[in-house]
Amino acid sequence: MQLKQKAVALMALLLLGSAELQAQNKKLELSVEKIMRDPKWIGTSPSNVFWSEDGKKIYFYWNPEGNRQDSLYSVSADGKNIQKVSAQERRSLPSQRGEYNRAETKKVYEKNGDIFLYDIRSGKAQQVTNTVERESSPAFSHNEQKVIYTKDGNLFAWGIDNGQTVQLTDFKKGRKPADxxxxxxxxxxxxxxxxxxxxxxxxxxxxxxxxxxxxxxAPHRPKEIYTEDKTVSNITLGPGERFITYQLITRPKNAKIALVPDFVTESGYTEDINTRTKVGDAQSKYEFFVYDTQRDSAYTVLMNDVAGITEQPVYLQQQKKASASPADAKPQKATPRETVIYGPYWSANGKHAVVVARSQDNKDRWIMKLDPATAKLTVLDRQRDEAWINGPGIGYGPGDMGWMPDNEHVWFHSEESGYSHLYTVNVNSGQKKALTSGKYEVSDVRLSDDEKYFYFTANKVHPGEKHFYRMPAGGGEMVQLTSLKGAHEVELSPDEKNLAIRYSYSNKPWELYVMDNKKGAKVKQVTHSLTDEFKSYDWRDPEVITFKAKDGANVNARLYRPENPTQNGPAVVFVHGAGYLQNAHRWWSSYFREYMFHNFLADQGYTVLDIDYRGSAGYGRDVRTGIYQFMGGKDLSDHVDGAKLLVDKYNVDPKRIGIYGGSYGGFITLMAMFTEPDVFAAGAALRSVTDWAHYNHGYTSNILNTPYTDSTAYAKSSPIYYAEGLKGALLICHGMVDTNVHFQDVVRLTQRLIELGKENWELAVYPVEDHGFTEPASWTDEYKRIYKLFEENLKDQK
The missing domain is CATH 1.10.1220 (Arc Repressor Mutant)
Structure with missing residues (x-):
């Protein structure tokens, strides 16, 4: 009897083990509800990777246990000994941000509003300030004998050897008392x-x-400088401590801030959220000054004599020419355009200073040598774009340019060739040299510590791949250090002997890897983040294809196909958001929910096309600016051409094509449904811009200028003007506390559709959601509606 019981128990265990094994091997069946759960069901990828100051550990945020929040983990430089960092160790770590001395033996940083000086060899931090007020922007003085920082809008210096604090500026609000x-x-x-x-x-x-x-x-006191109602910013101490540069910002008094009402609140009352101005509203004005402590005098650095400062954009010149009358023939005095000056950035020997300036109409960027004693500017490089200045690495901070070891050349990015590449310019002769060239883009540039090499990321292999390169500082062979197909986000170790890499592929989320800083070195995977449930599904590796647009341009796209496609089957076109963003690539997408949804759609018999339309990142200047003065032009025609490709090559029924997307993708969806109603039978427009005159200034003025100077561009580009063209089925979804694309956008469009008598549309609102949804219930509801829209309008309803 006892033997029989044991046999039964053993059989039960075998059956249970077999059932568990079958469950583990069973392929996950996708559904909207499963896809849109809390993303922890996928597994949490490591993020925010950084090295310890001594290079012995790699730190990163991770959540293998599926807790509510990620925790800080560490691993040794060889990829071994992963462990969660204790609270005590985490609190003792220096800030990731900060500045190093030239020998990189010390680091100064801000933490919790105070300044610290960290000795890298001993691993000990010295607290420089301990006050209720916030001290910020710490840096070493040029001779590295002092720590410079700002407090209450003034510049201070703390002596490293003697611990003495000296106030270097005395900026005061208001007007100087009358004499x-x-x-x-x-x-x-x-x-x-x-x-x-x-x-x-x-x-x-x-x-x-x-x-x-x-x-x-009495000891010498800094000059009292009254700023009236202006804000002081970017206070910098020059070498020799004679010159202090600073910026004064005049905030517009008549700017109107849009309010977003929040209905679901803790108080039970509707509460207003202050957001932003609308494009074309009054903008801040910027002035750049030098304070000469030797002469005890402050003076303005003026752009009035800089080449091109009075050159108006072509679109304004054309408007003026079109409306010119005989009275206009009289010569008009040219007015300098408003600009912002950034810097200065001093050479290591302290002999030269360079500033970068941007015109506020977005058309020009100047790199200029500054003589602080005379406030004279000498142009070293001028990049002008009649659309707008942008592109990888084309910024205005210290990481976007730097000095070469000879103290005579500055490196920087430019799109002069049509792609963002690395250049140098001699600050004395103005001679310029391109260090990289070709139909690819360079980003994330830094010089090696010995200043013999550049390290950077580039998409030279393919627009949809990112690899890490090393190149001699003077130009020459680009050595590709990474080799896995996909994208690599690389952090160099402090001694530059090792690489910590966040790597992903199209169907493989980001994981942490380590490798030696050598070409062909073995890559070791450190983290394994994915859940068994996620891995049980055979996620598609979407084809990255290229097709010709009607104007001859090459357009890249991701293609998802059913395992057994039917003749004249349905298709969905996805439109990524953000405008200047890339999604037809070979790494794990930030649109990971949409990626999973596309797998689900393919399982249901849909062919899905995800296009990097005109305006997308990764393809150079012409693609980036292809939407200038007409959003909904080439970017929309690329999707129309994509729909034609589906019909011509992939057996898709031309009457069964849908389109959807969020933010910019929602905007394109509206333009498609309103202006190409015979191409798209159904569309889901999520968090959509419906009228660009109601969006923000920083993004929109780049592309469409301003409503009062280029009203035609706004009318051509805004879906609300085309709503009468709606024929197919339209779903609109929007969060009610969206502080980016305001809910007002779809309210106005809703009223327009009502007045036009349109019936084949619906609006779904999400009371607690901002621009990027966060609640799984909202994601689930939204995508169930999208799937229902496609099922009812694109599938054969026999």
Whole structure:
């Protein structure tokens, strides 16, 4: 009997093990509900990777246990000994941000509003400040004997050896007090008193003598500089500590901030959220100054004589020419355009200073040598784009340019060739040299510590791949250090002997890897983040294809196909958002939910096309600016051409094509449904811009200029003007607390559709969602509606 019970128990265990094994081997069946769960069901990829200051550990945020939040983990440089970092160790770590001395033996940084000096060899931090007020922007003085930082809008210096703190500037809000001597009535009374009364004369002599002696005895104080109602920014101490540069910002008083009402609140009352101005509203004005401490004088650096400063954009010149009358033939005085000056960036020997300037109409960027003693600017490079200046690495901070070891050349990015490449320019002769060239883009540039090499990322192999390269500082052979197909985000170790890499592929989320800093070195995977459930599905590796647009341009796209496609089957075209973004690539997409949804659609018999339309990143200047003055032009025609490709090559029924996307993708969806109603039978527009005149200034003015200077561009580009063209089925989804694309956008469009008598549309609202949805319930509801839209309008309903 006992043996029989044991046999039964053993059989039960075998059956249970077999069932568990079958469950593990069973392929996940996708559904909207499963896809749109909390992303932790996938597994949490490592993020925010950085090295310890001594290079012995790699730190990263990770969540293998599926907790509510990620935790800090560490692993040794060889990829071994992964462990969660203790709270005590985490609190003791220096900030990732900060500045190093030239030997990289010390680091200064801000943490919790105070300044710290970290000795890398000993691993010990010294607290420089400990105050209630916030100290920020720490840096070493040029001679590295002091720590420079800002507090309450002023610049301070702390002596490393003596611990003495000195205030270097004395900026004061408001206007300088009026000088009574300038008032004639008061001056007359004063002189009368001095003339009539001896006691007044005697006391004045005593007072003047005391003030004179006090000035002789007192230490030097910085000049009082009154800023009125302007904001001080970017205060910088130059080498030799003679020149201090700073920026004054005048905020517009009449700018109108849009409010977004929040209906679901803790208080139970509707609460307004302050967001932003709308494009074309009054903008801040910027002035750049030099304070010469030797002369105790402050003066403005003016752009008035800089080449091209008065050159108006072509679109304004054309407008002026079109509306010109005989009275306009009289020469007009050219007005300098508004600009912003960034820097200065000093050479290591302290002899040269360079600044970067941007015109506020977005058409020009200048790199200029600055003589701080005279405030004279000498142009070293001018990049002008009649669309707008942008592109990888084309920024204005210290990481976007730098000095070469000879202290005579500056490196920087430019799209002069049509692609963002690396250049140098001689600050004395102005001679410029391209270090990289070709139909690819360079980004994330840095010089090696010995200044013999450049390290950077480039998509030279394919627009949809990112690899890490090393190249001699003077130009030459680009050595590709990474080899896996996909994308690599690389952090060099402090000694530059090892690479910490976040790597992913189209169907493989990001994981942490390590390798030696050598070509062909073995790559070792450190983290294994994916859940068994996620791995149980055979995620598609979408084809990255290229097709010709009607104007002859090459367009890249991702293609998802059913395992057994039917003749004249349905198709969906996905439109990525963000405008300047890339999604037809070979790495794990930030649109990972949409990627999974596309796998689900393919399982249901849909062919899915995901296009990098005109305006997308990764393909150079012409693609980037292809939407200038007309969003909904070439970017939309690329999708129409993509739909034609589906019909001509992939057996798709031309009457069964849908389109969807969010943000910019939602905008394109609306334009498609309103202006190409015979191409797309159904569309889902998510968090869509419906009228560009209501979007923000920074993004929109680049592409469409401003509504009052280029109203035609706004009318051509805004879906609300085309709503009458709607024929197919339209789903609109929008978060009610969207602080980016305001809910007002779809409210206005809704009213327009009502007034036009349109019936084949619906609006789904999400009361607690901002621009990027966060709640799984919202994602699920939204995508169930999208799937239902496609099923009802694209599938054969027999």
């Amino acid at each position: 009574e001597a300038k008032d004639p009535q008061r001056e007359w009374l004063k002189q009368q008193q001095l003339t009539l009364l001896q006691i007044v004369r005697d006391r004045k002599l005593d007072k003047d003598a005391a003030e004179k002696q006090q000035k002789l005895d």
